[in-house]
């Protein structure tokens with residue numbers, strides 16, 4: 004049990020005497036109202052007590068401010084009414100999708116509800132795409148445990164799911180001369196978790212990285228890797244579908260009915276579902292789902308990060324990852340990794356992220372200032388970064404808790420609730436490992452009422468869409484012979500063929516929007532950002548799916564690309 | 578296997594004219610990525626093309642069609658449509674590898690003409706922030722939707738940038754019944770042709786706002802509004818001038834960038850000012866046998882000049898190859914000057930130059946100096962960066978001579 008009086012004293016000392024502090028579900032419950040968002044965050048941080056408390060439940064309101072409500076599709080049908088899956092996973096990010104795949108190994112009914120028009124649209128599509136080596140995580144944390152296991156699992160997943168993963172390693176530049184003295188300490192830390200580490204002298208660095216900003220050498224972590232996080236998420240989900248799981252898009256969980264420590268039903272915009280077990284993998288909304296399910300013992304305080312993507316021409320900068328050494332992160336006190344320069348799996352340079360606390364969970368907008376901050380900061384690493392190479396930028400919001408720790412648990416309060424919540428960085432890395440444990444929890448709960456067996460015909464292999472650009476000429480020619488559409492280039496910047504785009508539209512989780520296609524085959528992600536290909540792809544979607552041109556969207560309902568026919572065409576249609 | 582006299586990459590007006598010219602001396606291969614020849618002109622249904630060349634006002638489609646008809650009936654030209662060049666290697670000749678529905682083929686040619694046009698600068702390249710909804714697109718995409726697919730991208734449109742395509746789209750959308758709320762231009766002068774300002778905006782009462790830009794976009798799924806902000810001459814936002822303008826579409830027409838990925842793969846030297854290759858008066862790049870024409874060389878505003886430069890290249894490569902003797906042309910006061918080099922071995926009585934002024938000039942003088950001596954001078958009135966000028970100058974430079982082109986305000 005948390006020591007409420009102690010926390011009350013702490014808050015009072017910091018000038019927050021007005022805040023009501025009490026115990027709830029084994030956690031610390033804060034209530035009241037404050038003028039500044041930063042003050043609310045500070046109260047939350049002060050109330051952390053990892054030893055005795057289950058977490059901070061921060062319900063302090065920001066005066067005069069109501070955050071935007073969760074975006075819910077306007078679709079109302081009863082498609083899923085009365086369904087009784089064994090497990091309902093809430094959230095189609097990489098965590099939810101990895102869980103769905105793990106569960107599809109068993110002979111059970113699995114449904115996954117995702118409120119957006121596609122899977123992988125939240126944090127899982129808006130990050131660095133790094134498979135972390137684990138060095139900046141606290142040696143005995145939950146995060147590091149799942150990070151290390153996840154990092155390892157990526158090698159198998161890459162082969163099984165046909166998703167490229169490259170362990171390119173990460174340079175962590177020492178920014179001060181005396182940092183070198185700390186090297187033995189870092190080596191000790193690294194050993195605890197079997198993290199390979201090597202010192203790289205400046206001479207070697209100068210050969211590898213142009214116009215490098217620091218002169219004191221670097222540490223190199225060979226275990227770090229890169230992956231397309233959304234492609235991995237999609238691959239996991241597709242493989243789950245192949246093995247019988249059902250992915251329900253445009254399906255938002257809006258309420259959960261529970262009684263006597265059990266969830267009875269889950270309300271969605273597409274009908275009420277009666278699952279035996281509910282898995283909370285709702286990312287930045289995981290505390291909202293926890294509340295609905297009756298076990299909210301933590302709070303998500305969204306932390307936004309802005310990233311920029313540079314033209315492939317800038318890839319001369321590095322073929323791995325470059326970051327800088329920070330005292331704080333080496334002691335596990337800093338919550339973001341300070342960002343850096345990443346050569347993405349597709350050969351672009353990515354710089355970022357920043358870290359800004361925000362009361363908005365779904366605000367993915369950027370500002371000039373936030374982009375400048377990222378650029379200027381990372382320009383410190385190498386003088387080779389230039390603004391004119393930036394082709395696009397975006398933001399993602401981390402699902403941070405006040406404990407800054409993952410929650411991976413079988414709820415002690417609600418018998419049939421399992422939570423994978425507060426999964427911020429390194430969530431991409433950790434997801435496959437988290438999924439193993441969550442699947443285990445689910446089968447344990449289900450085993451109480453029936454015998455759970457592994458599927459005999461589980462197929463771990465998923466074939467991806469061929470990337471014709473990367474094939475050796477002979478293979479490419481052979482593929483075109485089989486299907487001539489692979490020979491016709493539609494996206495000229497990324498050299499993506501008509502065949503690949505059709506494959507995406509016809510894939511197990513059909514990509515019928517511009518953005519969904521983009522995430523699967525990269526069409527429109529190059530330097531012209533869809534200038535040449537978006538009209539062509541729009542027409543392909545309309546033809547393949549049989550909807551009119553006016554119904555084709557960028558990212559689901561409400562984002563129609565076109566508003567009407569021209570006068571001439573409208574007359575012809577009369 | 579046929580060894581072509583020239584392989585032309587890109588079947589827009591530049592590629593078509595180059596292919597026709599080169600076909601007078603041998604077999605020519607014309608490779609086009611799309612299903613139809615004509616390049617960007619396929620979507621230019623407005624008129625104003627061909628005034629210089631044909632003395633008539635044609636639509637872009639009609640202009641292109643005249644060349645297409647000729648190319649189609651020319652037995653010396655082999656056409657490959659829906660064919661995309663993925664790599665070029667040079668040994669003695671050029672080996673061009675291309676992909677199409679019939680597979681991957683490699684062609685061989687003595688000369689290479691790069692006519693692959695340009696791409697549009699995007700909203701993100703001009704630092705537009707905010708959300709990422711549907712309804713933000715470049716003017717060329719909007720034009721493609723309207724003119725090729727017969728669909729409108731929006732009902733209430735804001736246009737950023739006063740480039741020609743944006744101006745033409747302002748008129749086109751208005752004629753189609755969409756509301757164009759205004760054209761916003763960050764510079765204090767419009768970047769489109771004067772005739773387009775008058776015929777596309779003034780005639781339709783569409784306001785042009787200078788020294789103003791779009792800073793942010795609002796709306797989650799579809800554009801709901803944009804934030805307009807005044808800017809200084811140095812392009813800094815002026816605080817307090819922000820204004821929210823409700824609309825459902827933002828069309829950006831903020832410049833074209835020559836496409837030179839293929840040229841770069843051949844280590845062709847690029848001029849940072851044109852963003853196209855450095856060429857001599859024959860449009861030959863600094864790599865022997867590689868020519869660059871049309872918008873891939875530098876962005877043209879009139880297609881007539883595109884055809885003309887392309888013909889220059891097509892004809893030049895038919896001349897017996899002789900070692901080049903290149904002299905650098907220094908240029909001051911220009912946004913750019915093409916050609917950037919002169920080949921003394923093949924220089925004719927007069928040489929054609931294309932240029933844009935760096936800044937608007939009411940009265941200007943173009944001076945040519947050889948080793949410091951003025952050898953040519955000409956006066957201009959009303960020079961503007963958006964309007965490309967062409968001039969033919971009699972020049973006979975000698976080896977080792979320092980050649981300078983200076984564009985300056987005329988002293989009064």
Ligand SMILES: Cc1cc2nc3c(=O)[nH]c(=O)nc-3n(C[C@H](O)[C@H](O)[C@H](O)COP(=O)(O)OP(=O)(O)OC[C@H]3O[C@@H](n4cnc5c(N)ncnc54)[C@H](O)[C@@H]3O)c2cc1C
Nearest residue numbers: 094096098125127130131133256286308427429430431432
């Ligand atoms: C800027 C940034 C950089 C990062 N870099 C890295 C990195 O390099 N390496 C790394 O390992 N990690 C990184 N991370 C962390 C990583 O991205 C996340 O930890 C991971 O994506 C979390 O996945 P998730 O599935 O939990 O969340 P999400 O991907 O956010 O998925 C949650 C899903 O749940 C859905 N949902 C929510 N509520 C409901 C509801 N009521 N009904 C139905 N659906 C709902 C949402 O729509 C969403 O799709 C980064 C994060 C950010 C923001």
Ligand SMILES: Cc1cc2nc3c(=O)[nH]c(=O)nc-3n(C[C@H](O)[C@H](O)[C@H](O)COP(=O)(O)OP(=O)(O)OC[C@H]3O[C@@H](n4cnc5c(N)ncnc54)[C@H](O)[C@@H]3O)c2cc1C
Nearest residue numbers: 587589590591609610616617625662693694871872879880
């Ligand atoms: C919207 C617009 C309006 C205009 N309005 C006018 C006007 O009113 N009057 C006027 O005189 N001029 C106008 N112009 C200018 C003039 O038409 C252009 O400058 C001219 O079209 C440029 O011709 P181009 O052949 O260089 O390029 P493009 O027309 O762009 O042709 C390039 C071709 O190369 C192909 N290609 C590219 N890469 C490859 C590859 N790797 N393999 C194979 N093929 C490839 C492309 O598909 C394209 O067909 C306008 C231009 C535009 C864009």
